[in-house]
Amino acid sequence: MKRKKLILISVILILCLMTSCSNINSTGEDKEAEKSQGGISLPCEDEFIVDVKVDKGKLMLSTMSVAEDFSTSTATIWESADEGVHWKKAFEEQFVSDEAGEIYINAVIHFVGQGGILQICQWPKENAKAEYSKIYYSNDLENGFMEEVKSDYDMKNLGSTYFLSEDNLYGWDIMSSELLCLDLKKGTVQKTQFDDVDMLLDVVFDGSSAYITYLSKEYAYTGMKYNVLAQRAEDAPVFEAMIKEFGKGGYNMVTGVRFYPCVKEDKEIYRYVCPDGVFEFDDSGSKKISASVPWGKNEEVDFEKAEVISDEKLLVYYTGSNGKNSYMRIDEIDLEKSES
Numbered sequence: 001m002k003r004k005k006l007i008l009i010s011v012i013l014i015l016c017l018m019t020s021c022s023n024i025n026s027t028g029e030d031k032e033a034e035k036s037q038g039g040i041s042l043p044c045e046d047e048f049i050v051d052v053k054v055d056k057g058k059l060m061l062s063t064m065s066v067a068e069d070f071s072t073s074t075a076t077i078w079e080s081a082d083e084g085v086h087w088k089k090a091f092e093e094q095f096v097s098d099e100a101g102e103i104y105i106n107a108v109i110h111f112v113g114q115g116g117i118l119q120i121c122q123w124p125k126e127n128a129k130a131e132y133s134k135i136y137y138s139n140d141l142e143n144g145f146m147e148e149v150k151s152d153y154d155m156k157n158l159g160s161t162y163f164l165s166e167d168n169l170y171g172w173d174i175m176s177s178e179l180l181c182l183d184l185k186k187g188t189v190q191k192t193q194f195d196d197v198d199m200l201l202d203v204v205f206d207g208s209s210a211y212i213t214y215l216s217k218e219y220a221y222t223g224m225k226y227n228v229l230a231q232r233a234e235d236a237p238v239f240e241a242m243i244k245e246f247g248k249g250g251y252n253m254v255t256g257v258r259f260y261p262c263v264k265e266d267k268e269i270y271r272y273v274c275p276d277g278v279f280e281f282d283d284s285g286s287k288k289i290s291a292s293v294p295w296g297k298n299e300e301v302d303f304e305k306a307e308v309i310s311d312e313k314l315l316v317y318y319t320g321s322n323g324k325n326s327y328m329r330i331d332e333i334d335l336e337k338s339e340s
Contacts, residue, residue: 039294039329043078043087049328050075052317053111054307059084059315061330062109062116070125071100073107075118077141083332091141095120112164115139121156132156137169137184151187153180163205163228170210170228172203179203179210179228192231196222201253206261209234213243213253221247238268242281249274255302258316262308273306273316275299278333289336294329295320311335 040059042049047063054060061078077091097105107120118136133156136145149155149169158180163170169182177200179192197214201221204211208229216222223243225236242259251257251274259272262280269282271289275297278290295301301320309315314333319326 039331040084042084042328042330043080044076047076049304049317049330050108051110052305052307052315052330054309054315055114057081060090060111061087062111064106064108066104066106069101070104070106071097073105073120075107075109077109077116084330091144098122101125110160110162112137112162112169113139114141115164116141116145117162117164117169118145119155119158133158137164139164149182149184149187151182151189153182153187153189159200159203161203161205163208163210165208165229170205172200174200177214179212179226181228192226194224204260209261211236211239211259211261213246220244221253236268238281238283239270241283242270242272242286245281245286246272252302255304258303258306260306260308271306271314273303273314273318273333275301278314278335290314290333291336293333294331296322299323 043061044063044065047065049061050064051062052060059080063076063078064073065076066073072094074092074094076089078087079090080087095105095107097103102125103122104125105120105122107118110117110119115138119133121133123131135149135155135158136147137149138145157173157175159172159174161171167184169184171180171182172178173180173191176191177197181190183189194214196216198217198219199215200212201215202213208227210226210228212224212226214222214224221243223236223240225234225239226232227234246253246257257272257274259270262269262271267282269280271278271280275295277288277293279286280289295318299320299322301318303316303318305317307315309332312335314335315330316333317330319328321327
């Protein structure tokens with residue numbers, strides 16, 4: 001079990017660093033291999049997709065690119081009103097390393113509500129671990145990013161899922177497995193630790209509700225719903241049952257499945273994406289709601305993001321390998337109309 005835990009920690013660190021503070025081993029050849037194959041056309045094939053969002057009928061992408069010597073990094077937000085046929089830049093800024101050739105830099109943007117979080121990391125070329133990280137935030141992306149968040153907290157440990165409420169940023173610490181509340185004005189940090197949690201695997205925010213997947217002290221995959229504003233756990237028996245089923249199914253709990261709450265008439269319902277398709281899970285169990293999916297069962301697929309377009313359509317961003325090439329891809333998945 002200890003070996004299994006170490007492997008999980010390594011996977012989480014690698015994934016969080018890929019989307020926030022590293023991605024430093026990508027070469028020009030690697031980027032060429034990551035080009036989208038099918039799916040929604042991407043605005044720039046040699047940029048790494050950081051985040052995806054559907055907002056008021058618009059598809060939004062956050063992308064990151066770096067110079068060959070990693071001395072500069074460019075963070076860009078793209079918008080499309082016609083499902084990727086045409087794209088326009090809504091935001092773009094280039095950031096320069098403190099010491100070109102010796103210090104590498106990486107800048108990424110994560111969508112949070114109507115705003116976003118801009119994270120800038122730098123590290124020496126001899127060490128793949130980020131030395132330090134700066135955070136900027138915006139409640140409204142149209143107004144750009146505000147001043148840097150000043151805090152004694154080590155920003156490079158901040159996980160890549162957030163909830164923004166007034167002047168507070170909620171997230172999780174990938175090293176200590178604690179929930180965080182960061183005061184964006186004062187820079188103070190409030191930490192919440194859970195007695196039964198051995199290691200947090202993922203946190204999905206739906207408003208003030210944090211849906212937490214974790215490894216318990218008994219090394220069992222477990223789920224918990226926690227209200228970050230009220231600072232209390234809430235009853236979510238269906239969510240807890242779903243996470244247990246994921247564990248029994250042998251899913252990679254970090255990248256092998258993506259879920260989201262789907263509240264209907266006060267019923268506790270969830271939908272999730274996995275290698276077998278898209279499923280709905282309620283108090284009676286799971287049922288498949290996708291007729292077909294574009295990825296093959298034998299492909300190595302990591303699900304990065306699932307965004308709701310409508311009750312009958314889901315946007316999925318995933319990366320994978322078909323045995324010859326690796327790729328980044330965004331697809332719209334048609335779903336059966338729910339009878340719930």
